[in-house]
Amino acid sequence: PFVQHLGNELSEEEVRKLASGxxxxxxxxxxxxGTMTCSSALDRFGAVGLESSVKPLLLHKTLEANWPLVNKTFVAQGSSQDVSPLQRELLGLMGSYRDVYFPESSPMAEAREVRSAYCLHALNHVLKANARVLANNSHLRDRKPGEELEDECRDQGMTRPKVLILVPFRDHALQVVHILISLLEPKGKKMDVSHKKRFKDEYGEQASDRPPNLSRPDDYHAIFSGNVDDHFRIGLSVLRRSLRLYAPFYSSDIIIASPLGLRTVLxxxxESKRDFDFLSSIxxxxxxxxxxxxxxxxxxVLTTIKHLNLQPLGSHGVDFSRVRMWNLNNWAQYYRQTLVFSSIQDPQINNLLTxxxxxxxxxxxxxxxxxVGSICQVVxxxxxxxxxxxxESFTDQECRFxxxxxxxxxxxxxxxxSxxxxxxxxxxxxxxxxxxLRKEEVNFASICEYSxxxxxxxxxxxxxxxxxxFLLFTERFHFYKxxxxxxxxxxxxxxxxTYAHFFSEMCNMLRAGSDAGDSGWTCTVLYSRFDLHxxxxxxxxxxxxxMLRSQKSVHLFVTGEEHSL
Incomplete structure (x- = not known):
């Protein structure tokens, strides 16, 4: 799949069709x-078949040997499998080099399985690319004087970084690096990892200022465990027998960063000091x-995406005789695979792919x-x-206001x-x-994430x-606090x-600070036809x-022990 994907030459007509959207x-x-929507601009790449095995990935031998150990957390006890059903299907899709959007990656369950799967795929991609470059280097050294360079030796992009992994917090970057190290380590031996102590100090556990007596739900602890700093970026260089952390971007194979961490570089x-050439060949x-x-x-996130696969402003020491033709033609965006994982369906995330x-x-x-909606969790x-x-549209805020x-x-x-x-x-x-509300002199208080x-x-x-x-209350404040x-x-x-479980969490707050016999509560929800998910x-x-098909614009539901929806 690796060779077929990168070695396929598109025609100009196909490129025009891809650009049209x-x-x-x-x-x-x-x-x-479950149900998947498959979209393609080219007829020869239609619906997906059922890739029920990871064998078509043709994994690097080291990865294949280490994968069962890395993935043992997700395998049922006593099972002979070394891959979960979710990973089996995700790896099948990733191995086809299609873009994948999986919006059911819960931080409490699927997220760990997903992380191991995409680390395996990304590392496999890097190892195959590097192995091809080393093989061609050896071939070129043995080349006779005056012998022309073969097209097969075009094995590189305009810059070295091949994989970009965006994660929101340093703790997630720490977990990704640990998985990569585990996948690369020779059996029974420790991998040579440079700057390991510095990485542990900067990305490991940090002191928390959160009150210890506050009770918070499981999803909160899953998201905000470990180091939650959101401003970071780190380059990883994958060598034959070692992994180099904190490698300069132009010497890195993999870049792990937060969107904010990249934004400050881009x-x-x-601005006089800005750089985005290292994203040209992702x-x-x-x-x-x-x-x-x-x-x-x-x-x-959008700024980062817009700076991917642009023609670099400098050469950065590249050997143009080794650069693939589709990179030289500025067609790299048509070969980039994008893997998006989320715990929810959201129009903005959908828009990223479309x-x-x-x-x-x-x-x-x-x-x-x-x-079953989260309204069923309202007690x-x-x-x-x-x-x-x-x-009139998802972004029509005037109508809502x-x-x-x-x-x-x-x-x-x-x-x-009141x-x-x-x-x-x-x-x-x-x-x-x-x-x-201020202009109308309404008696209210407000709480937001900046308060x-x-x-x-x-x-x-x-x-x-x-x-x-009134209390004006933002979703982000609830998310973080x-x-x-x-x-x-x-x-x-x-x-x-945005998160469905926030609905039941907010509704159940009506019990807090209320008398035992308190009643007369109300809940009003505004929605439009663009809010299907x-x-x-x-x-x-x-x-x-x-509700969306109905001629009526108002619908009433009652929750509680004595009522059914």
Missing amino acids: TRTRTQAKWPRL GTEG EVLVVDHADVYLMQNWEH KHCFNYRGQVSVKNLSK VQLPHVFQRLNS QFFVDKVLPQYRDAVM HTLIYVPSYFDYVRLRNY ARSQVCRARHFFQKGDRQ RYAIKGIRNLIFYALP RLAAVAGAERAAQ
Whole structure:
């Protein structure tokens, strides 16, 4: 597969077809991954078959020997297999060199299996590429004087880095490097790894300032364990018998970085000190924990993608007689494989693949809708009113704002409807609502991810006591802090939450700080026809489809022990 993928020469007509973005879509269903959408611009790369074995990958011997040991955590006790069903199917897709989007990589379960799988694939790609270069070097040394250079010796890109792995925190980079070392180590021997102590000091456990007495859910501990610094980048050079950490980018085979860490190197147009040539020949891009970047800064991800596979501004010592023709033709983006892993379906992540990825072998996206929504995890007796907007697009925020101001907010302005929390996923929507409430002199407090601890304490206190009628609350604050907000009686979701389980978490907060016999709680949710995945994750796929098809724009559900949905 490696030779077939990189050795395939595209015609100019095929390149024009790839650049147009027109794709043929088909569906496939696999035992573990479920329903998948397969898209391809070229007819000869259509739907995927069922690659039920990793043998077609033709793994490097060292990787094949070490894989069972590295992967033993995910194999059932007593099983003779050395690969889980999920990894078997993911490795089959990766080995076909198609783009892959897997949005069910839970940080508590699948994420570890996924990480081992893409490390195996990335390292296999690097070892095969390096082995080919070394073999051709030997062939060229034995070449007779005056003998012409064969096309088979075109085995390189414009720069050396071949694999870029994006992870959100240093702890994730630490785990990736540990897996790579384990895969490379000779059996029974320790691998020669340079700067190992420095790497452990900089990427290992750090002191936490979080209060130890706060109870947080399992997904929080899974995401925020270890070193959670999000500004880093490190180059890895894979040699014959050693691994060099902190290698200069132009001497690296693999780059592991956070989007923010790369963003500071890439710079902006007009800056004197900026560099992006080292991304010119990336052949495998891994975007792990893509949903976390939505909580950080998605623009950093887009900036990184836009700087991939551009023609370098300098030569950087490359031997142009060894550069592949498709690299010289500036067609590298059509050969780049992009692997995206997330715990949720999200339009922005989908857009990353549809608008910025042009792999000539096509794309495969897992498209399973949630059968049981997170609303079933709401344990309080609570009526949920879902109100549908007539929005023109996913990004049409004007319609949502006017609907909220004209239809929803007036219902809660009465003093009787106090203790109302407004949950806002987008920070830009939060700023707009905050400015509007200030202008209208509404009695409210606000909490966002940029609020100082003292501001958060005051806002929570005033809201619980009823001194502030409204509390404007951002999703990112909940993602990073998970504080229990006491005193909520009315809950408004300005938009459906990015993470479905946040819906039940917020609804169940109504019990906090409430009297045993307290009642009269309400929950209002705004959604549009472009919120299919989020709505399905909250309400369930079947119920979401009915709500979107219905002529009615308002739907009521009641949760609690005495009620059924």
